[in-house]
Amino acid sequence: MLSVAAVGVQALEALQVRQVAPGVFLFQGEVAEQDARNLGAISNLGFIVGSRCVAVIDTGGSPAVGAALRASIRSRTDLPVCYVINTHVHPDHILGNQAFIDDKPVFVGHARLPAALAARSSHYLAAAERLMGEAGKGLQPVPPSRTVAVEDELDLGGRTLKLRAWPTAHTDNDLTVLDEATGTLFAGDLLFVGHLPVVDGKILGWIKVGAALAAMDVQRIVPGHGDAGEAWREAFAKQGNYLQGLVDQTRSALKAGKTLSQTVSEVGPGDATGWALVDLFHRRNVTSAFAELEWEE
Amino acid sequence: MKPTNGWSAALAACLFLLLPVAQAADDGSDTPIWGKVRTLLVGDRPVIEDTTGSVLEIDAPVRAEDAAVVPVSVRTKQLPGGAYVSKVHLVIDENPSPIGGTFTFTPLAGRADIETRVRIEAYSWVRAIAETSDGKVYVARRFVKASGGCSAPAGKDMEEALARLGKMKFKVEEGSVGQPSVAQLMISHPNSSGLAMDQMTRLFVPPHFVRRVEVTFGGEPVMTADVDFSISENPNFRFYVLPAKEGELKAVVVDSKDLRFESSVAIKPGLRGS
């Protein structure tokens, strides 16, 4: 809690986590936009306990949430936190890193995460202040100290985490974490459940990566937002349909010589039942798809 | 999961809700940034507020859906008495470099309209300033709300943008004889600001952006853009051209590292360029 007190942020109670598999714990964030009430506890965060130490997967949208996750870990084990893994650059997954600095873990991310953080963190810090008020002040980005270009393995003692860095999809720095012992894959925002998928990388790349993940031989996939339960393959199919629909409609608009603004006002989300935040993100997705697809030959 | 101090959280939530409204309520005609920028651009010449679109109109979304790619278009009107709009400046008050671009048009453009995409950092007034050939200055403005917390005015795939550096797409839409035709110029370029610090090396990433675009027809200037990193990654410009005869429409792009890229399109009046 020390680093949190140092930046003058109110403390949160330990996050309520559940054990999704032996030694694998999940905090399911609220599906919402980051604000002063939720303090950025809006994404899924996890930790995995080995016999030697603990790995954290994503840290939430503020040091306050990171500290509340840390409190939850401390109530379950005295083992040290040896790794803090970030699934990608987005602030709701990474701005809690600060709360773990005193544990001196190895911070782990995609090989393109440092560049993405360099380009974006000043903007994310300004947005944190705008969206969370006092709690968003004085934050620092914490970049990875170990990066993954393709694949990597982390040993927690008695269990191994397999990391995989993906080509540009949700962002250009998506990393997944597979706990081999239980067949649990943390997909980060490569999978959205109950929340409109948000394109901030390449829509065509994401369609491919999503199909590859859906075909994986694992027990369960934990999305970056929401809960898929057993139905993660269906969740990938729904997400894939939305993304493909966006591609098809945007290509027709481009073919018809429509401008970006025209396309944004005309392309609809299709079947978005069960997804929150459609109003907030759909038009953004069309913008992103258009800017990508207009360069297709 | 509740904040232990419910009052301060509630207060913070209220402030958050009030803040953008308070900014939007300000009509933006007289902000400190605009005062400075106006002096830089047109000195102490009088600036006429064009609230009815008699000379120019600016269009931008109410909310920047994607902070990195916000479409902005400026439409100008024919002026009485042979005067025409010769310059359009685009200003984004809250950006690190508020003057996003100055576009200079000749009568070969036919009309001084420009459509592009910009990065928008925060809640901001976006303004178009038109200078006419007879020395008058007009301004129109729109307020754009910031995008959500995970959107940033940065590149989507920085490696790809660099790998494709300088690739261009240039086309002219079919028009009628004697009427201006729409030209679209797309430049693959990261257009990065260089304002970001690499947190690992603590070094600033060097800036690399398109700074000038010169469009000529048969060697004569049509439209010249002096721009910077307020323009989105892969700069995209739609403007008009009014060719009176067959000829070559050429675009020369120069970036902040003095790299030079060229593209041209052959056009015939009334025919599609290819």
Ligand SMILES: [Zn+2]
């Ligand atoms: Zn994300």
